[in-house]
Amino acid sequence: MDDAEAETIAEREREDSLERIRRGGIPLQAEQRLKDLADHDGFFTSDLSVSEFHLCQQAGLRPVSQVMGSCVYHVGYAGRPYYGGTYGYNVNAIAAELPSLSHSWNAARELALSRLRQEAAHCRADAVIGVHITKGAWDFVAGAIEFVAIGTAIRHEGGPPNPHPVLTGLSVQDYFKLNQAGYDALGLVGASTVYYVIPSVASQQIQRSRMMGPGSQNQELTDLTQGLYAAREAAMGRVESAARQLGAAGVVGVTYEQSIRTYEAEGSFGTGSHRDLQITLHVMGTAISEPHRTAGAPAPRGLKVTPVIRLNR
Amino acid sequence: MSYDPNSLAGIPEAGRVRLEQNKSGLFTSDLSVNEFLLVKQAGFDPVGLVVGSSIYHIGFQTPRRGNREMETLSKAMYEARNFAMTRMEEEADALGADGIVGVRLDIGRYEWGADMAEFIAIGTAVRHSEGKLHRAPNGRPFTSDLSGQDFWTLMHSGHRPVGMVMGSCVYHVGRRGFIQSTAQMGKNVELESYTQALYDARELAMERMQSEAEDLQAEGIVGVQIQEKSHGWGSHTIEFFAIGTAVVPVADAQPIPAPTPVLGLDN
Numbered sequence: 001m002d003d004a005e006a007e008t009i010a011e012r013e014r015e016d017s018l019e020r021i022r023r024g025g026i027p028l029q030a031e032q033r034l035k036d037l038a039d040h041d042g043f044f045t046s047d048l049s050v051s052e053f054h055l056c057q058q059a060g061l062r063p064v065s066q067v068m069g070s071c072v073y074h075v076g077y078a079g080r081p082y083y084g085g086t087y088g089y090n091v092n093a094i095a096a097e098l099p100s101l102s103h104s105w106n107a108a109r110e111l112a113l114s115r116l117r118q119e120a121a122h123c124r125a126d127a128v129i130g131v132h133i134t135k136g137a138w139d140f141v142a143g144a145i146e147f148v149a150i151g152t153a154i155r156h157e158g159g160p161p162n163p164h165p166v167l168t169g170l171s172v173q174d175y176f177k178l179n180q181a182g183y184d185a186l187g188l189v190g191a192s193t194v195y196y197v198i199p200s201v202a203s204q205q206i207q208r209s210r211m212m213g214p215g216s217q218n219q220e221l222t223d224l225t226q227g228l229y230a231a232r233e234a235a236m237g238r239v240e241s242a243a244r245q246l247g248a249a250g251v252v253g254v255t256y257e258q259s260i261r262t263y264e265a266e267g268s269f270g271t272g273s274h275r276d277l278q279i280t281l282h283v284m285g286t287a288i289s290e291p292h293r294t295a296g297a298p299a300p301r302g303l304k305v306t307p308v309i310r311l312n313r
Numbered sequence: 314m315s316y317d318p319n320s321l322a323g324i325p326e327a328g329r330v331r332l333e334q335n336k337s338g339l340f341t342s343d344l345s346v347n348e349f350l351l352v353k354q355a356g357f358d359p360v361g362l363v364v365g366s367s368i369y370h371i372g373f374q375t376p377r378r379g380n381r382e383m384e385t386l387s388k389a390m391y392e393a394r395n396f397a398m399t400r401m402e403e404e405a406d407a408l409g410a411d412g413i414v415g416v417r418l419d420i421g422r423y424e425w426g427a428d429m430a431e432f433i434a435i436g437t438a439v440r441h442s443e444g445k446l447h448r449a450p451n452g453r454p455f456t457s458d459l460s461g462q463d464f465w466t467l468m469h470s471g472h473r474p475v476g477m478v479m480g481s482c483v484y485h486v487g488r489r490g491f492i493q494s495t496a497q498m499g500k501n502v503e504l505e506s507y508t509q510a511l512y513d514a515r516e517l518a519m520e521r522m523q524s525e526a527e528d529l530q531a532e533g534i535v536g537v538q539i540q541e542k543s544h545g546w547g548s549h550t551i552e553f554f555a556i557g558t559a560v561v562p563v564a565d566a567q568p569i570p571a572p573t574p575v576l577g578l579d580n
Contacts, residue, residue, distance in 0.1 A: 051578060174346035181350055206370050210428065216373040218389040220396060221429065224368035228431070232364060233328040240334055240341060250340035252349045254362055256435060260421060275429070277368075285341065305354055305465070307572040 026069070026115050026122075034122035037065045046152040047130065052172035059176045060157045064123045069115030070148040073108035074141070076100055093200040093223030095230045097193060098278075104145075105192035105282070109133070112147035113167060113188065120165035125153030127166040129175050131188060133284070168286045169253060181303050182291035186246040190284035191238035197227030197277040198265070204274035228279055232258075235281040243287040254285035332407045335361035342437040344415065348461025352414065355468045357439040357447075360408045365400030365434045369393035373428075376550060379487040380510040382517065383550060386483035390544075390552055391521075394418060394479065397434040398456065405454040410438035411447035412455030414464050416477060418556065420544070430544065449475040450530055457558045459536060467535070469569045472560040475529050479556040480521025484514035486549045511551075515539065518553040531559035 017027035037043065046063040048056065056063055112133070120128045131151035138146060153165065154172075168175060168185040178185060199207065200223045202214070209215030243251050262275045335341070342359040344352060352359060369392075374385035397418070405413050416436035436456070441447050449455045457474035459467060467474065486507060489497070497504065518539065526534050537557035544552060 170346060177350060178346055181353075203370075207429065211373050211375075215370065215428065218372040218385060218392060219370050220393065221368045221370050225366055228366050228368060229328060232366070233331055236341065236362065237331045237334075240331060240339055243341070244334075244339060248339065250342065250359065252342055252344055252346060254341055254343040256343065256362075256364075258421070258433075260431065285343075303350060303354075305351065307569050308575045309572045311574055311576050 024111060024114060026118050030119065031122055034065060034067070034119055038123040047150065048152055048172060052130075055172050055176055056154065059172075059179075061172070061176075062155045062157050064125050064153045064155055065119075066150065067116055067119035067123070067125070067128055067153045068148065068150045069112040069117070069119060070146060071108050071111040071115065072138075072141070072144055072146045073104055073111070074144045075104040076143075091201050093203065093227065094196075094198040095223075095227030096196055097231075097234060098196050101194035101280075102192060105194065105280075108145060108147045109190055109192065112149045113190075116149045116151065117165060117167060120153045120167075121163070123153050124155065124161055125165045126156045126159065126162040127168060127175075127185070128153050129168055130171050131167050131169050135282075169284070170286055174253075177303060178288060183249075184289040184292075186243075186248050186287040186289055188284065189239050189242040189246065189248075189251060189287050190282070191235045191242065192280070192282045193231055193235040193238070194281075195227060195231035195234070195277075195279045197224055197231075197279065199223055199274055199276070207274050208272050224277060227277065228260075231279045231281055235283045239283050239285065243285075246287045247289070248287035249290040251285040251287050254283060257282040328404070329407075332361070332404060335408050343435070344437050344461050348415065348464075351461045351465040352437075352439055353442075355465045356442055357411070358442050360410050360438045360440050361404075363401050363404040363408070363410075363413060363436060363438045365397040365402070365404065367393050367396035367400070367432045369396070369430055369432060371428050371430065376485045379485075380506060380513065381485055381487075382514070383483045383485050386546070386550070386552070387481050390483060390554070391479070391481040393430070393432040394434070394481070397432040398477070401434040401436065402454050402456065405438040408438050408440070410440045410454050412449075412457065412474065413438050414457050414474075415460055416456050416458045418458070418477075418479075447473060458556070459558055463536070466569070467560065468563075469567060471562055471568065472532070473563050474558045475531055475561050476525075476559050477556060478522050478525035478529065478531075478534060478559045479554065480518040480523070480525065481552060481554050482514050482517035482521070483546075483550060483552045484510060484517075486510040486514075486551065488549065514551065514553045515555075518555040522555040522557065526557075526559040529559050530561065532561050534559050 013028055020027060044063045045066045047066050048063060116128060116131065128151040131149055133147060133149045136146045138144065166185055167188045169188055170185060175185060199221065203221045203223050206214045206219065206221065239251065259280045261278045263278060264273050265276045266273050340359045341362040342349065343362055344359060349359065369389065371389040372385050374383050401413060413436040416434060418434050421431040421433065447455060455474050456477040457464065458477055459474060487510065489506060534557040537555060540554045542552050543550060
């Protein structure tokens with residue numbers, strides 16, 4: 001096989017991989033590597049710590065491969081939400097979701113997680129442990145975000161294979177402890193939302209004045225607080241519905257990330273500028289099942305707690 | 314903001330729907346697995362992640378000369394935190410919780426300037442699994458910034474949390490006058506006026522926290538933290554903020570067996 005031929009083959013593989021990505025899949029090479037790993041009993045890759053690795057052996061878990069899912073997503077432009085009447089003048093506050101931004105974050109996360117799940121399925125894993133998500137931005141493309149989800153695919157030794165690997169953000173220790181206490185991890189549940197809040201005319205006046213007028217008094221900007229609540233409830237409500245769909249009893253380890261940007265906006269009729277808020281929320285956690293019960297036995301009360309004094313430090 | 318146990322004022326429609334869902338069984342929590350299992354072991358069930366927020370406009374007070382408290386700012390910092398805490402408690406109330414563990418109280422200021430800030434309180438509401446009431450004497454759900462581990466240990470040491478108590482004092486530290494600074498130039502001396510200012514401010518914050526705990530008929534306060542921050546007011550205006558968890562003794566505690574010394578294999 002000469003160089004030109006090899007190049008043609010490589011080119012065809014790149015095209016294939018691109019097509020797979022378009023369909024929400026993973027590149028050809030990744031799939032091949034994972035399938036090879038699945039077939040080679042014994043060899044594995046993992047990002048487990050030594051303690052976790054040791055515990056795996058104790059707990060009848062076998063690491064198969066470190067798995068990843070990533071997605072570079074372009075977040076489009078979203079202006080201020082339109083509200084009826086004259087643009088730029090509103091007596092009451094406006095709090096509205098920016099659906100295109102919310103959608104971008106959610107779609108990017110779901111794509112990355114779905115690729116992670118595919119990788120896990122290719123190496124015939126039962127679960128992916130220690131999934132952590134990083135959100136990054138690259139210099140080479142403005143306005144794009146990269147979602148990377150990384151974890152370690154594991155198999156339950158002796159158990160029947162699970163065609164739908166469970167993703168969890170738990171460490172091996174936590175996964176083991178939950179299992180011992182009678183709970184199953186059911187999967188990662190997450191939601192992102194972006195809201196835009198324009199203060200009411202009264203709040204705008206408070207924002208504008210400082211030493212005199214309404215702004216000299218201590219007071220809550222209730223309409224902005226309400227906007228923040230609306231955004232939070234949207235995100236948390238979605239996480240809960242996702243957990244319900246998995247038939248979960250609860251969600252543990254919820255991370256709540258909130259960032260607020262202010263935008264200087266010009267009021268109408270020469271009233272001067274005021275500050276709008278753009279609220280971005282990311283909420284995520286691991287859904288867990290009802291505790292297992294054996295017939296007749298009381299509900300499990302969890303693990304035995306042994307108080308210890310650490311001599312390390 | 315006065316506290317009304319049945320009030321959901323300030324919680325929007327979507328929030329009420331979520332709280333209704335929580336009541337019907339599904340819980341959310343920011344507890345780690347260790348915390349979750351220990352809270353269960355202590356006899357409590359997590360019922361939901363509860364949050365309180367307030368976006369607050371801080372009023373204006375002209376800084377005067379000398380060491381003195383900036384009362385307007387002190388009040389603002391206290392009131393806004395109290396709004397956030399009260400809303401969080403109302404959410405817990407709506408869930409029928411006994412209290413809230415792992416409370417975090419933060420201030421987000423972003424690039425908003427000195428006069429606007431977001432105050433947020435977030436924690437996991439818990440309910441006693443056998444229905445024994447564990448509320449504070451004033452009928453509110455207890456709040457506590459203790460972790461699940463600390464909560465377990467506290468419950469087994471014969472105490473229970475009744476509420477987070479806090480005190481805030483924003484203080485203007487007066488500049489030294491010309492004569493004083495000239496006299497002190499180049500010498501190793503204590504800057505008494507500064508020592509006095511910082512001392513007083515801390516005392517005021519701690520005293521306020523203490524009197525809150527006394528109102529709750531607490532036995533004492535554990536885990537007090539004192540935060541010192543100048544929230545964009547310039548270098549001479551500083552907030553001293555003291556916060557801790559007030560505890561009361563319980564009669565029927567089962568003491569923890571004597572701890573076993575271990576050499577851990579982890580750090």
